[in-house]
Structures are given as C-alpha cells and as structure tokens.
Amino acid sequence: MNQGRVRILAAFGASMLASIGLTVVYAVGGDPQIEGALLGVALGGIAVGLVLFGHHMLPGGQFVEPRDIVPHATAERPGVEAAFEAGVEPIERRRLIAAAFAASVGLLGIAALFPIRSLGSRPGRTLFRTEWRRGRRAVTDAGRPLRVDDLDLNSVVTVFPEGHEDAADSQTLLIRLPDGVTVPGPSNWSVNGVVAFSKVCTHAGCPVGLYQAETQELFCPCHQSTFSVPEGAKPTFGPATRPLPQLPIGLDDDGFVIALSDYTEPVGPGFWNRP
C-alpha cells in the first residue's frame, strides 16, 4: 500500500515538474518537440496517478443493480394518450383554422428556402465555356506569352488565356510533339507541331499534372487516369471516361500562340446536362 502511495505521488510529481518545464520552455521561445514531450508527461502523469489511485486506494469490487429489460412506462401510457387526445379534440373540431395554421407555416417554410438561392451563382452556361476566345493569347501563369520556339520538344507547358491567369477551367497544356507524332483532331487545330489540351481531368477535375515523354501520355496524380496524346488525349487507363478536350490554336502576327476559339465542348468532370 505504501509503495502504491509513493508511485502515485511520483506520477503527480512528474506531471507537476513537466508543467513547470512547459512554462519555462514557453517563456524562452518554445519548441514543438519539447512542448509535446512535456505535455505528454504533464497529462500522462495525472493519468497514471489517477489510475493508480483508483487501483490501490479506492474501493474495488463489483456491484449490481437491477435494470428494466424493457424500459417502458406502460402504466403511464393511457394517461399520456388521454392528455394528448384531450388537447387534440378541440383542435380537430376547428379544421379550417388548423389547416390555415398548417398552410401558413408551410408557406413560410417554403419562402424561407428561397434565400438558399443566394448562396451561389446560377450555373447557366458557366460549365459549358471557358475564358478562351478567338485571338486570345496563351500565357503562362506569370502572364508571359509563348512562341513555338519557347516550347521544348516533347514537353508540356501550362497556359491560360491572357488576362485570366487564375481561371481554373481554362488551364491548358501546350505540347510540342516530337517529329512524326500527330493527333487525330482537325489539322488546323494545331500549329507547327504544337497541340493544346485541357488540363482539367475529365474524371474529377484535378489538373492532369504529369507528362510521360516516351509514350506521350498525360497522367492525373489524383486517380491515375491516363490520357494518350497521340490518340487525341483519349483515356487509356483509370476512371476517366472521356478524352481531354482539344483547344484549337494558331499564331498571331507576332508569332505568339493564340486560341482560335473556345473549347468546342465542356472541359472537366461530367455533369447531368453535359451535351
């Protein structure tokens, strides 16, 4: 018993020392590792002390109490029902008023639902279009326009429509294909071996961030959908069902890459009324 006492006091003592240590560590500037260790000791010491105290010094033993196998109050039920019915009866006699009450609360409830509409903008055609327009330059996220010669052979660059460098749905990959590799899309959609595909995965909308140069495959790190560029960014593996849409591109008079139009189909993940 005495030994138990010593252990309990040691546990609480360790906790107290750790708490003092915590204030010191905090005062001299703090350190996450030391703070964590000291917090562990400060709280753990109390835990050990309490458990040892309960174990050594509090009455043990098992007690028993009866319980209601079915916790009902059958005796009171008729009284409850009668009390409720007694209140219902005068209400039922005035059906019109009851109906008017129900209708007014119901209508108020419906009216109160309308502000939900204020939570967001109308989807409308938002999902059907991006910020690409005919003649809009393709720029990096820093706003720098690109010429074909700025692109390394067989690699990708992420571009946005000029002036919309944070438009998530417009992010596009410019790919300068190696010689002899073509894509099945219309030939006037690419320029000097450069093609452009939407960077938004058609599965769950992640940026299709990885490009495998040997096979010209695009790979989405989120759910591993894989798109084959020479096959028109057709999905070859993973949960994606549709190719990445291709953006028709050309060059402006200064030789910078521009869009010839917006995407001709919605980019990104599917939705109910996607054509």
Next chain:
Amino acid sequence: MISRLARWIDDRIGGSAFAEQALSKIFPDHWSFMLGEIALYSFVVLVVTGIFLSFFFDPSVAETTYHGAYPPLQGTSMSEAYRSVVELSYDVRAGLVMRQAHHWAAIVFIAAIVVHLLRVFFTGAFRRPREINWIVGVTLLILAFFNGFTGYSLPDDLLSGTGLRIAYSIALSVPVIGTWMAFLIFGGEFPAEAIIPRLFVTHILIVPGAIVALISVHLALIWRQKHTDFPARGRREGNVVGPKLWPTYAAFSMGLFFAVSAVIMAMGGLVQVNPVWVYGPFRVSEVPSPAQPDWWLGWLEGALRIFPPWEARAFGHEIPNPFYPGVLVPTVTFGALYLWPFLEARFTGDRGPHHLLDRARDHPVRTAFGVTALSFFVLLQVAASNDLLAHRLDASVATISWTFRIVVPVVPPLLGYVTYRLMTALQASAAERFAELPLRAVLRPAGDGAKRPEVDVAGYAPSADGAELIVYREPDGRWRWCYRPLDNGVELRSNKSYVSQEAAEHAALRAYPDTPLARPAEASGSTSSGPRPTSG
C-alpha cells in the same frame, strides 16, 4: 464546503434524488467499453485545441505575400488562410503543437468511433432497445467525417485544395441537381472564393454544435438504458454488474481522459502531421503527387481510383463516373448502417430486448457480413495508395489497380464465407476459445463429436449458477441485498440501500428472477447472513 454547495444546489433544484442514483450508478467494465470514451475525450481535445486555432486562423482567400519565419515560402503569393496557418505553425508559440494535436485528435476521434462501431456491431449491442442510440452513433460518425473534411480543407494548401476540387466534382456528378448543388455549396464554379469562409463556419460552429447535441443524446440514452455487458456469472438481462460511478469508475474514466489527452498532445509535438508548408499554397493548375487524403477518407479515395471507366448516358443526360464511387458507395454504406438493426430483426425474427452481448459465434451470419464489409473497406483503403504501392512494388499503376478491381469485389465475400464456417464450427464445438478449435471441426462443422453443454443463446447458463440472494440489514437500518455464489465465488452487492426489506427483496428479484431468495436472519444486528467481508 462541498456539502454546503451541494445543499445550496439541492435547495434550489432538488438535485439530490438524481445525485443519489448517479453516484451509485454502475458501469460495466471491459476494455472494449472504453472505445466510445476515447472518442468522447478526443472530441474534448478537439474543442480545446480548436478554440486556440480559431484565434489565429484567418478564413479568407484574399491574396497576400508571405513574409514569415519559413524561408522557402518567402515572397510567395498565397491566400490569407494559408498564410495564417503557416504563421500559426512557425511564428505563434505553441501554435504548431496545438495545430498538430488538433489534427491528431481528429484522426484518433474518427478511429475511435469506427472501432467503437465495430465493437457495437459484432457484439450485437445495437439490438432492441438500443436502435435509437445506434442511429445517433452512425449520425455522429457521418458528422465526424464531414467535420474532418471541412477542417482539413481550411488551410487552403495544395493538398486540401485538391480534395475540395474532387468534392466539387462529386457534387457536380449528382443527377439532376448536381450543378446547382455544387454552385450553391461552393458559391459558384470551382474555385469560388466563398468556400473557405463557408467551410470555416461549418467547421467551427454548425457541425460541432450538432456533434455536441448528439453526444448529449448518445450519453443520455446510455444513462437511461444502462450499459450492455458480456454474459458471465451473475449477469442477467435484468441487471448491470460493475464498479460504481463514484468514486472508482470516475477515477479510472478521468484517468482515461488524461491518458488520451497525453497521447494526442505528445503526438502533436513529436509526430508531424499535415505539413501544409511542404505542400505549398493552392494553385489552380498544380496538384501534389502522390496525393493521399487523411486515413478516414481512404475508402472513398480508393473507390474513386479503382472504379472502372463507366458512366451512364441517355437522352442527352449523363450520370458521370464519380457519382458511383463518390456518392453511391457512401450512401449505400451509411444507409446499410442505419438500417442494420431493423434488417437484422426482420431476418432473424428476433425483436426481443437484449442487454447481454453476443459473442461473434452466436450470430455467424452477422459476423460474416461484418467481416465482408470490413474487409471491403480495408481493401479500398489500401487501393487508395495504388500509386505508392506501384512505386514500392516496382509494378505499373495499371497492374496494381487491376489487381484491386478484381480483389475488392471477390475477396470480401470469400472472407465472409470462411468466417461463417469458422463461426458455425465454433458454435458446434466445445471450444471455448478460437485457438482451441480443432481443424477438423472447421472442415466438417457438426462432426467433431464434442457437444458443448446446454446453454442459452448467449453461451451462458444461469441455471448452473448455484447462487442465492441474501437480503440483509445494515447497521444504519437500511436494507441491502447481495448475490452470493454457493461455491464461494465473487459476491455481488447491491449498489445502493433500500428503506425496507420488501424494497430490497423486490430489487434483488428484478435483477435475478431465476435465483432463490434466502430468508434473511432477523434484523438483530446478526451478521451471519450478511455479506462476507471482501478485500478491497
């Protein structure tokens, strides 16, 4: 001092009647009954650390430039939300400990709930009359998931932004209402600026409020219905056996609270979690690779990853691919969880009340179903790391994913069948423990010859108890009773005293309707029929 305060309160609200019941209330003792408590106490840690974080977090996506203590991010443009999280981690004293402890507490909270749910499921604790508490518990699990996700999305780092983007796509995939739903939740097309402040108010007010309310209901129902217990000597449907709340159980429970806090706070300081400064701020065109969510979202992530490239299209409308793993799988999962007590009652025809728990073998079908479901989710969880596995095993991601596409639907039912065979074999054999089960009993379930003794469904025979009930008078004149095994086994005393002999006898027989009542000795102070002295 304490008694004066107690009297002051009693004079005003008459709390003594309740307190008398409460102090002597009995809590059955088993390690598995502490799982729910661990969840409760990690929630307390979540609230405390969360309050601290809310003083420093800035839920705004306004653009800013970083000039804090973390060198690699110097001069980087980022949202105020992300800046405040990095600042909280590097410039606020004790901030990192609090932030990491908050994250670890969330991980422990959800883990404890899940394991607690498994305990309740496999022991049949959800059966009548506890269906309501099962429903409350499943709802708490959903709320915990939801708040985990909203919290994890708040820092506006690259990883959490990716998670939000996937959530947006899943919302978008819902038939008919998907686009409107996604736009109303996010405030417009992703990445809308409204989402971070909305997540913040959801995370720190709406969902925690609901969790507090439902925890209260959960505990009130446990209090009212009393805890279940495993069958054992002296335990009946009509009684509860264990230590009293005051003081022993209270000391242990408080000890558990401090132990849970100690582990979580120590991990908060010592074990790195969610280092958002490594992921970098959210950028619309970037994505971390590899990208794994917190553990409790792994099953959904795995489902999204291995689901085949299918989607339904007809009449100019489509149900996109993420709908099936992202909406259907969780809907069916939680729907089945909600309905399970009612489905089981319907299929077994057992609608009676139960307070003594089952062992796994008592309900082979339930156990087999549980193992099937559990292995299904565990496999999905592993599938969420298909890219890491491919890297580790030097295989292609396609090979790994295809393996999971086959394994996930095939292996769980097989495991379920094996479980069923094992459980029926255990039931038919005399083996007390799993390890004692002879192999031939598994291969030929009914044929091992040995037959276990006649017992009730709970595997326990009250009639073999050999005990009697003793009612006796205490020196203070009040009456108690005890359950005394005839072979000098452990004696169980009533948790409280009664004003009359009749009341004590009545209570004793309610707790043990099958046990004979020994006539008490005359109340002459004789201790001959009183309880044996026990060593405490």
